[in-house]
Amino acid sequence: xxxxVFLAVLCAALLHAGWNAIIKTGLSKQTSMFLLSxxxxxxxxxxALCLPFPEPAVWPWLLGxxxxxxxxxxxxxxxxxxxxxxxxxxxxxxxxxxxxxxxSLLFLADxxxxxxxxxxxxxxxxxxxxxxxxxxxxxxxxxxxxxFGSALATAGYTLTDGLGARVSGEPVAYVGWLMVVAxxxxxxxxxxxxxxxxxxxxxRGWGLGMLAAAASFGAYAIxxxxxxxxxxxxxxxxxxxSILFAVLIGWWFFGxxxxxxxxxxxxxxxxxxxxxxx
Numbered sequence: 001x002x003x004x005v006f007l008a009v010l011c012a013a014l015l016h017a018g019w020n021a022i023i024k025t026g027l028s029k030q031t032s033m034f035l036l037s038x039x040x041x042x043x044x045x046x047x048a049l050c051l052p053f054p055e056p057a058v059w060p061w062l063l064g065x066x067x068x069x070x071x072x073x074x075x076x077x078x079x080x081x082x083x084x085x086x087x088x089x090x091x092x093x094x095x096x097x098x099x100x101x102x103x104s105l106l107f108l109a110d111x112x113x114x115x116x117x118x119x120x121x122x123x124x125x126x127x128x129x130x131x132x133x134x135x136x137x138x139x140x141x142x143x144x145x146x147x148f149g150s151a152l153a154t155a156g157y158t159l160t161d162g163l164g165a166r167v168s169g170e171p172v173a174y175v176g177w178l179m180v181v182a183x184x185x186x187x188x189x190x191x192x193x194x195x196x197x198x199x200x201x202x203x204r205g206w207g208l209g210m211l212a213a214a215a216s217f218g219a220y221a222i223x224x225x226x227x228x229x230x231x232x233x234x235x236x237x238x239x240x241x242s243i244l245f246a247v248l249i250g251w252w253f254f255g256x257x258x259x260x261x262x263x264x265x266x267x268x269x270x271x272x273x274x275x276x277x278x
Contacts, residue, residue, distance in 0.1 A: 001230040003236075009226050009235055013242035015219035017089070019074075020242075021249045022212040024085045029077040030190050031198050035209025036070035036216060037183045038075060043217045044179030051173035058174065065157050066181030073186050074193070075146045082143035085269070086250035086262065087133055091147035094127030094155070096236065099155035112227045119275030120237040126268025127243060129261060155236075161224050161234035171225040179217060240248030244269050 023032045054062065079088045133139065161178065165171040190198055201209070226235045244266050248257035 001234060005226050005229050005235075006208050006238070008222050010241060012219040012226070013239050014223035014245050015117045015215045015222075016239065017242040017245035017249055018218070019212040019215040020089055020246060021085060021253065023217075024079065024254070025127065025208070025215050028198065029080045030074075030194050031201055031205065032212070033073050033077040034187065034190055034198055034210065035201055035205060037179075037186045039177035039210045040214025040217055041183035043213055044176040046176075047217075048173050048176030048180065051176065052170055054168055054170070054173065054177055058164060061160060061167060062174070062177055062181050063161045065164060065178055066185050066244045068153050068157040068160060069178070069182035070185040070189055072110050072157060073182070074189060075149035077151060078144045079146035079150060082140045082248060084139070084256050085254055086256040087131065087139055088143055088147050088262045089246040089250075089264075090127055090130035091144070091239050092150040093243055094124070094131055095148060095151035096154035096158060096240070099152065103155070115275055116231070116234050119272045120233065121272075122268055122275055123240055123272030126265045126272060127240060129268065130243060130247065130265035133259070133261060143214055148152045158227075158236045159232065162227035162235070165224045165228050172221050172229050175217070175221045175224050218259055241269060241273050 019036065025032075062184060076088075076092055079092060082088070129205060135141070140195040161174070165174045222233060223239055245255075247262055247266060248256075252256045
């Protein structure tokens with residue numbers, strides 16, 4: 001992985017943690033996610049119409065990924081209704097690199113050096129330590145199935161979109177159409193689950209939703225582009241440094257407790273990032 005791709009993925013990680021923080025601030029997490037999804041679709045359509053239209057071979061990947069993204073958004077919003085940013089986010093993101101790594105090693109042609117494998121392993125240890133507080137500090141365990149569901153969806157769309165973008169050859173256009181497809185799936189699903197009240201928001205809510213959408217689109221466009229330049233599993237793991245950013249945001253802006261376990265986990269995550277660069 002080149003230095004440019006490495007820095008770009010770190011930037012994407014910061015943007016990803018930022019839009020999750022915006023979702024967490026909303027009174028209704030599903031409403032916030034609906035605003036995010038709508039904003040992503042608008043941005044995505046504008047970008048996509050300026051680029052070549054996807055070939056027929058690309059659409060099965062887009063449709064499959066759109067369904068996975070719908071599940072991801074639903075699970076993540078439900079998880080944030082149950083727990084803090086600094087707990088939900090590590091669990092939701094943490095299991096994904098291990099799943100992606102396993103599939104990549106078994107089924108894909110990407111080659112990973114020993115340092116990258118060790119880096120992913122250390123990242124996994126840090127992520128597991130970061131997430132364990134939900135079991136030891138009396139926090140709601142109801143967030144666990146939703147957070148793990150989000151992690152499974154993350155692994156699914158990471159692999160799907162990494163391969164889909166390679167088939168497309170136009171990663172930015174791919175992400176643009178993906179955001180449109182995901183919104184088409186998510187909107188009726190959330191209305192069916194929560195009713196039309198979930199669609200109502202004030203001007204401030206829409207503003208925050210559009211800001212989150214811009215950050216989310218930028219983060220994922222960078223990540224999908226990076227997957228065309230470097231091994232998918234390595235990019236997927238490096239994106240999980242967003243966990244460190246999310247913990248710091250939770251501490252500084254939401255008052256989440258920073259204990260010794262979180263500090264150690266953060267150090268392990270940084271060590272994992274260093275190892276992926278060796």
